Amino acid sequence: MDNYLIFTILAGVLALAFAFFLSNSISKEDPGNEKMAEIAGHIHDGAMAFLKTEYRYLAAFIVIVGAVLAIFVKWQTAICFAFGALFSISAGYFGMNVATKANVRTAEAARHGQNKALKIAFSGGSVMGMSVVGLGIFGLGIMYFIFGGNMEVVTGYGLGASSIALFARVGGGIYTKAADVGADLVGKVEAGIPEDDPRNPAVIADNVGDNVGDVAGMGADLFESYVGSIISALTLGAVLFTNKEGAVYTLLLSAIGIVASIIGVLFARRSKASNPQKALNSGTYIGGAIVIISSAILSNGIFGNLKAFWAIAAGLVVGMLIGKITEIYTSDEYKSVKKIADQSETGPATTIISGLATGMYSTLWPILLICVGVMVSYFIMDGKTNPTMGLFGIALSAVGMLSTTGLTVAVDAYGPIADNAGGIAEMSELPHEVREITDKLDSVGNTTAAIGKGFAIGSAALTALALFASYAQAVNLTNIDLLNPITLVGLFIGAMLPFLFGAMTMESVGKAAKEMIEEVRRQFNTIPGLMEGKAKPDYKKCVDISTAAAIREMILPGILAIVVPIGVGLLLGKEALGGLIGGAVATGVLVAILMANAGGAWDNAKKYIEGGQHGGKGSYAHKAAVVGDTVGDPFKDTSGPSMNILIKLMTIVSLVFAPIILKYGGILISLLK
Amino acid sequence: MDNYLIFTILAGVLALAFAFFLSNSISKEDPGNEKMAEIAGHIHDGAMAFLKTEYRYLAAFIVIVGAVLAIFVKWQTAICFAFGALFSISAGYFGMNVATKANVRTAEAARHGQNKALKIAFSGGSVMGMSVVGLGIFGLGIMYFIFGGNMEVVTGYGLGASSIALFARVGGGIYTKAADVGADLVGKVEAGIPEDDPRNPAVIADNVGDNVGDVAGMGADLFESYVGSIISALTLGAVLFTNKEGAVYTLLLSAIGIVASIIGVLFARRSKASNPQKALNSGTYIGGAIVIISSAILSNGIFGNLKAFWAIAAGLVVGMLIGKITEIYTSDEYKSVKKIADQSETGPATTIISGLATGMYSTLWPILLICVGVMVSYFIMDGKTNPTMGLFGIALSAVGMLSTTGLTVAVDAYGPIADNAGGIAEMSELPHEVREITDKLDSVGNTTAAIGKGFAIGSAALTALALFASYAQAVNLTNIDLLNPITLVGLFIGAMLPFLFGAMTMESVGKAAKEMIEEVRRQFNTIPGLMEGKAKPDYKKCVDISTAAAIREMILPGILAIVVPIGVGLLLGKEALGGLIGGAVATGVLVAILMANAGGAWDNAKKYIEGGQHGGKGSYAHKAAVVGDTVGDPFKDTSGPSMNILIKLMTIVSLVFAPIILKYGGILISLLK
Structure with a gap:
């Protein structure tokens, strides 16, 4: 095994070891009193039950697609595909398992002060982060080694990761929003009981939702992004370099990114800063700095110039700026959110119009920044004289953005753990101060998470473009x-798919939420003594509804994302499929940004009003803002985040099935004279 | 002058003569009592005041752009541009002038029965229709003759038509929705007075809005579509045929389309059918049948085969099917609207979510149908061996869809005239039966209008594609x-523009509506005796607010649509501009369909509930449905309809400025090494 490959795989092992260490340290913490343990047990069981049901369906999916790959493409591709899928599933399982232990321990720790609670919640998030990058790079490294760097085959690993990501994101997103809307609409609005009240039958499902959506779904999403970006660079690198410089650079940079993430996590955990935001930021900045410096040294050492470094730096700067813009459009410190809150005074219709307008406006700068990123990384790598080298530059800038994915996931997963801790504190009737601490911790990760979102969107576009180029070469x-x-026909169809996909997932949330609402209403009406706290609600029934709905509704969109590109390629040919990918990437990125930012802006406009503006909680403006927030929920947590995966999944499907498209593609066109 | 050209110009003259005849016949009708005349006078004056203000700004625009064209492109192009703009303006002016006379006469006629009222309203709409096609083809024919069929120059006529259309649609759309929302929100919701109550200060502005938005704005829109489709076919035809067969076929078909429209109008007017829907349909079918048969005869006569006929037939079928699908997604006889109404029971948030999902879903079939239309018309015309000929086929299918534009506009403009008649009846306190008749007439045009919408969307995509091909040849x-x-960078920017444009126009409506709301509230609060009917509101103030807001807000989007393509071409080069057009056409069509259908579905869900379902008027579900309808207003009447114009305007800007792009394009790229 070559040295660089050993180093890469070892970095993966290191991340996993670190994850085990963190996991153990969490297990040693005090899980609180009996009541807390009972509630946490419900959440844990609900989350695991969902994953197990989901995995049964995914197993069938893996077997079927694996068989198709083995028969029509290559058995090696099928193996890579299965490993990609299984490793993604494992990361989600392990990360969520620990997250549902960390939540109750965070709640208990919050009784004794903020710092320790922060440490536990962040450790829990870090386990997810380290599992994602550790398993991601370890599996990829092994496949790369076994199949001798044959990227045509290794791409199957990315297909596995992407398809699991889509199912996990869509399923998790539907689960969490159905439970959330059901709990809020009947519990908070109709019955008038507070958030996370144990009398609410949907409260456990709501807390489970945070785990399966925001922890496991998000983890699978970033597993896919992380692996996808590396694969796109490796694939282009394999074409370009005879001595594997491309692969060496890409893999070493990823390995260093893992080390940087571990150092960042350690820094954030050890930070004695009284402001938890500073602790998280310091870790993120240190991790980023290590990657930047290493990329320059590697660039000079491997290629003899700094061009690759500049491509990576361009990606990082673009990602950070997109994050900043996300913040400008979704934080209540800037005018967009204030304007939405202001428009809430004239009712829900104006709230919706101004939120949608904000979301649409917010596409302008991210798109222009992505364009700048594309052009800089392309031209800096001499794309004008060697287009493939330029495309490699684009792929590298995505790799750069995602090199500290371990940290990004840690911060992203930390939020729902703190949120869950708050829920457990509420349900176990812990003192009010405990909830205050967990609320503060929950709100803290937002800025850092916004930057992570910027990286996710930017890297999705860049990775998709790089994979797109590889697809073209493959056919x-x-x-x-x-x-x-x-x-153009392909372009039109591709551009339409994100709309169709958005419609399907939004409607699924609506359907599932309706079932949940009816069940919660039923329990309130038929269980005697429930409202007085004398009887217990049937939590499990609500958990089952969310589980069943999520599984049922995730299947069709997931299958469509795989079948449509292949179908278009077979019927209309490889050019049409190329157009399809181009169209899907363009509108997919746009719809993703629109939905994420409109949803975020509505959410924060509501919180802004709840903070006392425009009459505060219960005012006319607040009611309007709640409508905006509810519309925004499936936007930002279900449909929006699935778009990034959708476009990459369709691209990688095209790439993996390229041999078939090449051989049989364009049946319909050849029939036309 | 060649015979075919004489015939074409004569057809234009015939349409104009018919318009004058209809206009005279309307003038002879009884304008009703003094009160009616007074109210109609207010509406007429308000509409004309708006047009005059708008035209002052447009005059400056025409002078500036004309000068730029004369200096940087060709003086001949500048002349064609000015004529295109002026003829579009004239059509709008003339049509709206007559519409604001027909409204009060329709109201008066409705006192004596339905048939006569239908005849007057439809005659009023037909004047607009005949003005649009008459002036459109007459001006185009003259320019074509003067400049010897030099399409490079004559395209300027299309640029003039498109830019006026964008301003008229955006300005008119903002005007009508600001007035509508202001009148409804304060008058109906807050003050609790009925629709079109004379005590409402915004009621005149609301009725003026129907004229400037749905008559003049829509007319300019279809003037642009009509002229644009013919120009795209002429441009491609000029490249293909040395003996002008392409031009002969295109122009003769358009001329026959005018004759067919006149016959259709006469049939609909003379129809003794008791069901007004049948009268309108019979006219439409007869017009369509004449075009179909003539296109076959012409195809055989000019090209010696039926290929051109099939391309045209494909366009017509696709347009009709898109219209049918529009109906399925927006009529309360089908499940989408029923579902939205059902979701209204759980509040405005679910109403919005399901309306948006419906709009997004509704893009699927129209896009697939457009793709089928593109492929059929391309391959039937031997696009596989001669791509330009295939593209000519695509252009022809758009010409086919729009050949009976005279009829389409007549039906489209008939609705707001009947609507206005109802308003006048209400304000003049005519008997209740009068309003019932006008309401019935208003609702009747909807199905026919849906087919017109299908043609507008389908033809916009096809025309843009054909112009796109001409652009490529020009550079x-x-x-x-x-x-x-x-x-790809161009594609991303282009795909983003419809989102940006949608955000701008939606926000403009919000801003203008807010000003209107505040003014109406002020008048209710400060004018003593207003609510008791003892004092008159200050109608003019509201008219002025809508006018000022519409003019102010239309400028930036209009300029952007012209400057951005030129800027991208100059900075990033002709390939990027090509990508921009492709991206803009794809997302523009999608966003247009989404907005039109979501808006239509919300509107009809509200009406469905008002018809007695889900608790009827005043119920919780109704309140939620009103929110949906208000969100849908700028969707379907401002932002949505502007998209079709936007994409064609940007394409035609690129085509007209092609010589400059060719010479100076790509400044930034050439600076990058």
Whole structure:
């Protein structure tokens, strides 16, 4: 095994070892009193029950797609695919298992002060982060080694990761929003009981939702992004370099990114800063700095110049700026959210209009920044004289953005753990101060998470473009001509898919939420003594409804994302499929940004009003803002985040199935004279 | 002058003569009592005041852009541009002038029965229709003759038509929705007075809005579509045929379309059918049948085969099916609208979510149908061996869809005239039966209008694609390669523009509506005796607010649509501009369909509930449905309809400015090494 490969795989092992260490340290913490343990047990069981049901369906999916790959493509691809899927599943399982232990321990620790609670919650998030990058790079490294760096085959690993990500994101997103809307609408609005009140039958499902959506779903999402970006760079690198410099650079940078993430996590955990925001930021900055410096040294050492470094730096700067813009459009410190809150005074219709307008406006700068990122990383790598090298630069800038994914996931997963801790504190009737601490911890990760979102969106676009180029090479296309009406037909279909996908997932949330609402209403009406706290609600029934709905509704969109590209390729040919990917990437990124930012802005406008503006809680403006927030829920937590995965999944499906498209593609066109 | 050209210009003259005849026949009708005349006078004056203010700004715009064209492109192009703009303006002015006379006469006629009222309202709409096609083809024919069929120059006529259309649609859309929302929110909801109550200060502005938005704005829109489709076919035809067969076919077909429209109008007017829907339908079908048959005869006569006929038939079928699908998603006879009404029972948030999901779903079939239309018309015209001929087929299918534009506009403009008649009846306190008749007439045009919408959307996509191909030829691009990152950058920017444009126009409506709301509230609060009917409101103030807001807010989006394509072409080059057009067309069509159908579905869900379902008027579900309808207003009447114009305007800007792009384009790229 080559040294760089050993180093890469060892970095993965190191991350996993660190995850075990963190996991153990969490297990040693005090899980609180009996009541807390009971509630935490319900959440844990609900989350695990969902994962197990989900995995049964995913197992069938893996077997079927694996068989198709083995028969029609290559058995090696099928193996890589299965490993990608299984490793993604394992990361989600392990991370969520620990998250549902960390939540109650965070609640208990919060009784004794903020610092320790922060440490436990962040450790819990870090386990998810380290599992994602550790398993991601370990599995990829092993596949790369076994199949001798044959990227045509290793890409299957990315297909596995992407398809699991789509199911996990869609399923988790539907689960969490159905439970959330059901708990809020009947519990808070109709019955008038507070958030996380143990009398609410949907309260456990709501807390389970945070775990399966915001921990496991998000983890699978970033597993896919992380692995996808590395694969796109490796694939282009394999074409470009005879001595594997591309692979060496990409893998070493990823390995260093893991080490940097571990150092960042350690810094954030050890930080004695009284402001928890500072602790998280310091870790993030240190991790980023290590990657930047290493990328320059590696660039000079491997390529003999700093071009690769500049491509990576461009990616990082673009990602951070997109994050900043996300913040400007979604934080109540800036005018967009204030304007939405102001418009709430004239009712829900104006709240919705101004939120949608904000979301649409918010696409402008991220898109322009992505364009700048594309151009800088392309031209700096001499794309003008060697287009493939330029595309490699684009892939590298995505790798750079995602190199500290371990840290990003840690911060992202930390939020729902703190949120869950608050829920457990509420349900176990812990003192009010405990909830205050967990609320503070929950709100803290937001800025850091916004930067993570910027990286996710930016890298999705760049990775998809790089994979797109690889697809073209795989099907021997030297150009995909927009003047060819067949390409345009593909472009139209591709551009439409994110809309269709958004419609399907939004409607699924609506359907599932309706079932939940009816069940919660039923329990309130039929269980005697429930409202007086004398009888217990049937938590399990609500958990079952969310589980069943999430599983049922995730199947069709997931299958569509795989079948449509193959179908279009077979019927209309490889140019049409190229157009499809181009169209899907363009509108997918736009819809993702629109939905994420409109949802975030509505959410914070509501919180802003709850903070006392425009009449505060219960005012006319607040009621309007709640409508905005409810519309925003499936936007930002279900449909929006699935878009990034959708576009990459469709691209990687095209790439993996390229041999078939190449051989049989364009059946319909050849029938037309 | 060649015979076919004489015939074309004569057809234009015939349409105009018919318009004058109809206009005279309307003038002879009884304008009702003094009170009616007074109210109609207010509406007429308000509408004319708006047009005059708008035209002052447009005059400055025409002078500036004309000068730019004369200096940087060609003086001949500038002349064509000015004529295109002036003819579009004239059509709007003339049509709206007559519409604001027809409204009060329709109200008067409705006192004596339905048939006569239908005849007057439809005659009023037909004047607009005949003005649009008459002036459109007459001006185009003259320009074509003067400049010897030099399409490079004549395209300027389309640029003039498109830019006026954008301003008129955006300005008119903002005007009508600001007045509508202001009148409804304060008058109906807050003060609790009925629709069109004369005590409402915004009631005149609301009725003026129907004219400037739904008559003049819509007319300019279809003037642009009509002219644009013919120009796209002429441009491609000029490249293909040395003996002008392409031009002969296109122009003769358009001329026959005018004759067919006149016959259709006469049939609908003379129809003795008791059901007014049947009268309108019979006219539409007869017009369509004449075009179909003539296109076959012409195709055989000019080209010696039926290929052109099939391309046209494909366009017509696709347009009709899109119209049918529009109906399925927006009529309360189908499940989507029923579902939205059902979701209204759980409040405004679920109403919004399900309306948005419906809008997004509703993009699927129209997009697939457009794709089928593109492919059929391309391959039937031998696009596989001669791509330009295939593209000519695409252009022809758009010409086919729009050949009976005269009829489409007549039906479209008939609705707001009947609506206005109802308003006048209400304000003049005519008997209740009068309002019932006008309401019935108003609702009748909807199905026919839906088919018109299908044609508008379908033809916009096809025309834009055909113009896109002409652009490529004009800048010597033989392919626009999606694998070139610069093209992708253009694609991203282009795809983003409809979102930006939608955000701008939606926010403009919000801003203008807010001003209106405040003014109406002020008048209710400060004018003593207003609510008791003893004092008159200050109608003019509200008219002025809508006018000022519409003019102010239309400028920036209008300028952007012209400056951005030129800017991208100059900075990033002709490939990037090609990508921009491709991206803008794809998302523009999608956003247009989404907004039109979501808006229509919300509107009809509200009406469905008002018809007695889910508790009827005043119920919880009704309140939620009103929120949906208010959100849908700017969707369907401002932002949505502007998208079709936006994409064609940007394409035609690129085509007209092609010589400059060719010479100076790509400044930034050439600076990058």
